[in-house]
Amino acid sequence: MSGPAGGPPPDPPGRRVRTGPLWLALQLVLSGSLLLLFLVPIVALLSYAPLSDIVAAAGSSDVRAAIGLTFFASGLAVLAAILFGIPMGYLLARHTFRGHAIVESLVSLPVVVPHLLVGLGLFLVIIPGTPLYGLTHALGVPIYDTIWGVVLVMVFVSAPYTVLASELSFRAVDDRVIEAARSLGAGSATAFLTVTFPLALRGIVAGLLLSWARAVSEIGGLLVLAYAVYPSGPYNGPVTSTISVYIYNIFQTGNLRDAAAVSSLFLLIAFALFLVVRVAERSGWVPWHRGDLGS
Amino acid sequence: MTGAWTVEGLETRLDGFRLGPVDLTIAPGRAVAVLGSSGAGKTTLLRTLAGFLRPRGGRILRDGVDLSDRAPEERGLGYVPQGLGLLPHRTVARNVAYPLEIRARPDALRRTRELLDQFHLAALADRYPARLSGGEQQRVAIARALAAEPQLIVWDEPWQGLDVLARYELGLALHELREVEQVPMVFVTHDPGLAFSVADSFLLLRGGRVVAQGDTETLLRAPVDAFSARFVGFENVFEPVALAAGAPGSLRGWLRERAGPEGIAFPRPEIPSAKDDGPAWEGIVRSVRPGPHGITVEAVADDLLVAVRVAPDVDAPFPALGSRLRFAVDPATLRPLGPPGAEASR
Numbered sequence: 001m002s003g004p005a006g007g008p009p010p011d012p013p014g015r016r017v018r019t020g021p022l023w024l025a026l027q028l029v030l031s032g033s034l035l036l037l038f039l040v041p042i043v044a045l046l047s048y049a050p051l052s053d054i055v056a057a058a059g060s061s062d063v064r065a066a067i068g069l070t071f072f073a074s075g076l077a078v079l080a081a082i083l084f085g086i087p088m089g090y091l092l093a094r095h096t097f098r099g100h101a102i103v104e105s106l107v108s109l110p111v112v113v114p115h116l117l118v119g120l121g122l123f124l125v126i127i128p129g130t131p132l133y134g135l136t137h138a139l140g141v142p143i144y145d146t147i148w149g150v151v152l153v154m155v156f157v158s159a160p161y162t163v164l165a166s167e168l169s170f171r172a173v174d175d176r177v178i179e180a181a182r183s184l185g186a187g188s189a190t191a192f193l194t195v196t197f198p199l200a201l202r203g204i205v206a207g208l209l210l211s212w213a214r215a216v217s218e219i220g221g222l223l224v225l226a227y228a229v230y231p232s233g234p235y236n237g238p239v240t241s242t243i244s245v246y247i248y249n250i251f252q253t254g255n256l257r258d259a260a261a262v263s264s265l266f267l268l269i270a271f272a273l274f275l276v277v278r279v280a281e282r283s284g285w286v287p288w289h290r291g292d293l294g295s
Numbered sequence: 296m297t298g299a300w301t302v303e304g305l306e307t308r309l310d311g312f313r314l315g316p317v318d319l320t321i322a323p324g325r326a327v328a329v330l331g332s333s334g335a336g337k338t339t340l341l342r343t344l345a346g347f348l349r350p351r352g353g354r355i356l357r358d359g360v361d362l363s364d365r366a367p368e369e370r371g372l373g374y375v376p377q378g379l380g381l382l383p384h385r386t387v388a389r390n391v392a393y394p395l396e397i398r399a400r401p402d403a404l405r406r407t408r409e410l411l412d413q414f415h416l417a418a419l420a421d422r423y424p425a426r427l428s429g430g431e432q433q434r435v436a437i438a439r440a441l442a443a444e445p446q447l448i449v450w451d452e453p454w455q456g457l458d459v460l461a462r463y464e465l466g467l468a469l470h471e472l473r474e475v476e477q478v479p480m481v482f483v484t485h486d487p488g489l490a491f492s493v494a495d496s497f498l499l500l501r502g503g504r505v506v507a508q509g510d511t512e513t514l515l516r517a518p519v520d521a522f523s524a525r526f527v528g529f530e531n532v533f534e535p536v537a538l539a540a541g542a543p544g545s546l547r548g549w550l551r552e553r554a555g556p557e558g559i560a561f562p563r564p565e566i567p568s569a570k571d572d573g574p575a576w577e578g579i580v581r582s583v584r585p586g587p588h589g590i591t592v593e594a595v596a597d598d599l600l601v602a603v604r605v606a607p608d609v610d611a612p613f614p615a616l617g618s619r620l621r622f623a624v625d626p627a628t629l630r631p632l633g634p635p636g637a638e639a640s641r
Contacts, residue, residue, distance in 0.1 A: 180380025182367040183345050184394040184443045194397065198384050 053261035077154035089166025119224030149226035154215035165207020169200035304353035328490035331500035345374035373445030394443035430461030555631030563604035567623035
């Protein structure tokens with residue numbers, strides 16, 4: 001071996017080809033229109049509610065309880081997605097079996113089914129008199145109007161995003177890289193922990209974020225199964241509801257001003273959270289952005 | 296340090312594709328080239344050796360120990376897949392350190408530094424593989440393979456995507472692996488020129504079957520069929536069907552009399568000179584391909600397209616397309632094609 005290797009190093013990523021002005025204008029108009037659509041309701045809400053109302057909403061213990069419950073329950077739902085969704089994504093990505101397509105379709109179903117229907121379906125199996133009602137009460141995890149009901153609905157509607165994102169991410173990991181690692185001495189578990197999982201992590205985290213967002217925004221299923229949440233299990237706060245149900249309730253009473261204020265408050269919190277995540281990703285201090293992972 | 300490897304009657308099936316039986320012996324410090332066109336089963340053979348495909352039959356032995364049922368990580372075999380399989384999320388140094396880290400070797404840091412120095416990678420230690428040139432990536436792959444102290448390196452397409460200089464350097468690195476480190480090697484390529492520059496012996500696959508096997512000299516001197524003759528670089532390869540209609544005394548008739556059961560191959564004939572005693576033929580020039588070692592002219596003679604070499608020292612203009620060209624085929628250069636030991640069908 002002597003001297004430098006032949007072949008110039010590849011161009012650094014991020015260098016872009018010049019775009020034609022017409023094509024660029026088209027892109028700007030199209031994405032601008034979509035952005036406008038996103039902005040209209042946000043601006044409407046924020047301008048409808050005076051700042052003082054938003055501050056007052058932030059100080060209200062009722063609002064805080066609802067927001068607290070929402071984050072707590074959605075956190076549990078994300079935990080469930082990690083525990084159950086990621087292994088399922090791995091299974092679907094790495095194994096072919098009879099009924100693979102059926103399982104995949106079943107996983108995607110919660111994404112398209114109206115969630116009111118999901119709540120109703122779950123409601124039918126947990127009402128008094130059903131075997132599941134007896135079982136859940138015996139185990140101390142009653143579902144109807146408890147945090148377990150909230151979590152159950154949230155998992156149902158949100159876990160598919162983690163399963164599907166994990167499946168895609170695991171599938172995108174090059175088999176040859178895994179085989180090279182195995183041949184270098186890594187057993188199958190070591191290869192998973194040191195190669196497959198780190199390489200899939202970025203996509204999995206994106207899926208978890210979507211799952212969390214979906215869980216937070218859920219309302220349809222909750223209206224049926226856990227309209228109000230009574231203290232029990234891991235939740236021992238006041239009788240409350242998730243923020244979506246809470247806002248729906250205020251709206252139902254015709255109090256538009258309060259509904260707008262609480263909505264605005266939650267919008268600001270959610271926006272701040274996503275901003276932090278995006279900035280964290282760009283700044284490179286999250287592990288999955290290192291090493292030019294095929295970007 | 297490294298043992299002798301023996302492959303006995305190895306057979307594999309993959310999605311309806313059948314490979315084998317393959318028999319192979321690899322002595323310490325030796326290199327075997329697995330040749331064949333796309334879909335011949337080269338990668339399948341390598342992945343079976345490495346333990347990623349379960350053999351349907353046969354055995355893989357190292358110093359007499361059967362490894363056929365061992366997991367890939369327990370074979371002491373370094374498999375370098377196509378595209379090298381570098382870990383994209385680890386720097387050069389951490390790629391090289393990977394086999395040492397998973398073995399929790401206390402001297403991991405020192406050994407990594409040694410290997411980085413040996414393969415001129417110290418300056419690139421903190422780079423990620425995506426930011427390296429093809430040649431640099433190859434060196435990382437070799438250094439990392441050596442860190443695992445393999446008793447056999449199995450490499451799929453070492454030369455893929457390398458420019459001329461990097462190919463040359465990789466050749467040097469592979470020689471170092473064999474001669475200094477005494478690590479035997481099995482590598483896959485579809486380029487016989489590169490294979491012959493490194494390998495002592497070869498295995499030629501076609502449709503999953505071994506069609507020729509032996510040392511590189513044998514392959515060049517006695518190709519077994521038209522496929523292997525073309526594969527090793529013969530341009531003038533004619534199967535029996537191409538020679539069938541030739542009249543006695545014509546070029547086709549003359550070749551047919553000297554062909555084996557699978558046809559005949561011969562190197563590019565030259566312009567006849569006074570010392571040639573074979574018959575001379577005449578063809579019409581179809582293409583002219585100049586190169587440093589001479590001009591290759593393709594001419595049609597007696598319905599055969601024959602590649603003729605025109606020596607570079609001939610102080611004459613290039614032959615013109617459509618012009619007539621005389622050439623002589625030295626009977627000593629003719630290679631009748633057929634299985635070893637088969638009689639030519641004279």
